[in-house]
Amino acid sequence: MSEDLRYLLRSLAEADASAEAPPEVEVRLRKKFRSLTLRRVWRRTAVWGPIAAAIIGLIFASASRKPPAAPVKEAAHDALSPVVSKIEMPSPISPTAPTPVRRPASANPTTRQAEIVTEFFPLMDPAPPIGRGQLLRVELPAAAMQMVGLPVHEEHLSDVVHADVLLGEEGLPRAIRFVKFEIK
């Protein structure tokens, strides 16, 4: 390319370097983005809502079946009264296969109890971004595990399992993970 042509092209590139779409385009696009996002949320709710509702139903059903609170030794893990704790989400939830994570659970020095938790299973797909949430420890029938795709033997469907339900800031269940206690 000749120097002259290079110069002329550079002049044009420099003259137009700051050329951009007018702000109205951004306004229109953001409006469209909001409306499409809202539509997607509604569509997700239509698909995942019944599943979430079924899990919530199971939560309440299992809570109402409970006998009056008896003296408990390990209050921290008994779900007769659900334990609510504020948490910060480390990262967006991804629907991956469960990989057990060991966590120290009991403060009791004589019996060492470890929690094995699965990954979070999103109750909305794709999982919306979440900054803060609440973790609700509950007891559920094992059928709830089947609802998120985990294999459960027929005869164990009515067994009680522990789970952590992640509630979003708006109070809707976003994800669930299952907990198993291992006493050593």
Next chain:
Amino acid sequence: MPSAEFLTDAAQRRRTEAMNESDEELLARMLRGDEHAFTTLYRRQQGAIYRFALHMTRSIAFAEDITQEVFLALIEHGRRFDSSRGTLLSFLFGIARNRVWRRIEKEYRMEPFATIAKEVSDEDLLHDLTRRETVEYVRQAIVSLPPTYREAVVLCDLENATYEEAAAVLECPVGTVRSRLNRGRAMLAQKLTRYLVRTGYE
């Protein structure tokens, strides 16, 4: 209840974080419904898309429409982006290119090529051109190139795309980009020769 100040700080922090994120990270967040991510991505890339459309069509109205259509396509079909096939900007240029071609074909059907080619006539070359006029003249000369050569010149010489990036956008081998670019530059030089002589560059 968080204070308004807290919310402002949080929003500010989110914006700062978004500025440092890669296009791919922003796109992933955008697809999860994050409007801040979309806005950051839009502000980062819209200029290049707008200029590409402007240089290809020489119409501000078209450039605006095409920019809007490109980002609308990103909102609706952003999941189609495959980072193994090129950068997000190449992906956006590709969408813009398809839109531009549709417009050009429509325009050519409405207006004979000769009318468009007439934009760079001998009379124009004889005008006493200032720098601003020079720029306008080069713009006209570029838009009078056949679209195949025009897009190679616009991408490589005005938007500084590499041959590889241009090849990804134009969906052709790098060698083809080189040859189109050389041919486009030669045609451009021919169109500008009289202007260069007149203004004493040669």
